[in-house]
Amino acid sequence: MRPENEEELSGMVRAAASPLRIMGGGTRDIGKPLTGAALSMSAMSGITLYEPGALTLVARAGTPLADVEEALAREGQRLAFEPPDMRALLSTQGVPSVGGMVAANASGPRRVQAGACRDSLIGVRFVDGTGAVIKNGGRVMKNVTGYDLVKLMAGSWGTLGILTECSFKLLPVPETQATLCSAPMSIEDAGKVMSAAMGTPYEVTGAARTPDGHVYLRVEGFERQVAYRCGQLRDVLGGAWDILDAPASAAQWLGIRDVRAFAECTGDVWRISLQPSAAPAVLARAEWPVIMDWAGGLLWLLTPEGVDLRAQLGEFAGHATLVRGSQVTRTRLSVFPPQSPPLAAISQGIRQKFDPRGVLNPGLTG
Known part of the structure; x- marks a missing residue:
């Protein structure tokens, strides 16, 4: 199924007698393996509103992310949250789309300074599990459901509704960038250095x-500001630091953003979110290759195939998600973090509200 507008999509959802497998750009094969009829949003594409002066953009859910980034680049603007491209890591061949990005709340290294995808999202339109068209935020009707639907839809993985249109606030592209690079250091020392850097007034936009x-x-x-702030950071942090110029800096952060260090490696990849101060203690229980992003608040671990990382780590104040693993492993283990009974009851109640028949990606986040 490939609807071309909201009316067609609504009719397809209402007519569904069995589960629907919602597809954005097909780049994030994450979650429990699903069965059901594939419903692709690729035909619902295009930027419907772009006002550079107001730093606002509205695009249909099937719009390739590359089209959005190209349009923004012409005006010297960008999405603030640096959305990652998971194709190399997950060996997928699709095209990253606006709806898929929002459904996954995909947020890159700049989250430490600019916030997550949901923080830049100002409006959504979507079709729920009954076929109703719902709109909230941005330039659309005021929501009267009692839910903050904009925030609710970001990271819902298509289980509450099928996004059809998304509105974003934007930021200007800075004049330049530079990156300080240290000598190799331990996880504990790295955590201290990144914490110290984020605590300075020098506006660090990536720490990994x-x-x-x-x-x-x-x-x-601005170029002069960047040079001054890099110098001040060197003085505050001490030690030996190299400085990567703008092209080298951009290339380095592209690799960190897309977890490319693990793309060609065999094994499973887990994503852990937690308080940065807790990272060293958690990593002491898991001696596998790790990328620390968000100043230690986001960990990417490369483990042997089939390892139950949650069992290995035991209790900790954070969330572990299996991002890359075989279908066998993703069937055997809980891909997304298990919820406490009270939170699970709330989640189930919300899903019942928006998808009472259970037709939208059922079981994906189980």
Whole structure:
């Protein structure tokens, strides 16, 4: 199925007698393996509104992300949250789309400074599991459901509704960027350095440690400001730091954003979100290659195939998601973090509200 407008999509959902497998751009094969009729949003494409002066863009859900980024680049603007491209890591061949990005709440290294995808999202339109067209936020009707639907839809993985249109606030592209690169250091020392850097007034927009132990700190802005802030960071942090110029800096952060260090490696890939201060203690229980992003608040771990990372780590204050694994592993293990009984009851109640028949990606997040 490939609807071309909301009316067709609504009719397809209402007529569905069995589960629907919602497809955005087909680049994020994450979650429990699904059965059911594939419903592709690729035909519902195009930028419907772009006002550079108002830093606002509205695009249909099937719009290739590359089209949006190209249009923004012509005006010297960008999406603030640096959405990652998972194709290399997951060995997928699709095209990243606006709807898929929002459904996954896909957010890259700049999240430490600019927030997540949901923080830049100002409006959504979607079709729920009954076939009703719902709109909320941005330039559309005021929501009267009692839910903040804009935030609710970001990261819902198509289980509450099928996104048809998304509205974003934008940011200007800085004049330049540079990145400080350290000598290899331990996970504990890296955590301390990244925390110290984020606590300075020098507006670090990326803080990460790669598997080889190097710490990278990104600064963006006007050329003179960037040079000054890099110098100040060097003085505050101490130690030896190299500085990557703008092209090298951009290339380095593209690799961190897309988890490319693990793309050609065999094994499963897990994503852990937690308080940055908790990262060293958690990683002490898992001696596998790791990328630390978001100043230690996001960990990417490469484990042997089939490892139950949650069992390995035990209790910790955070969430572990299996991003890459075989279908056998994704069937055997809970892909997304298990919820406590009270939270699971709330989630089930919300899903019942928006998809009472259980036709939208049922079981994906189970």
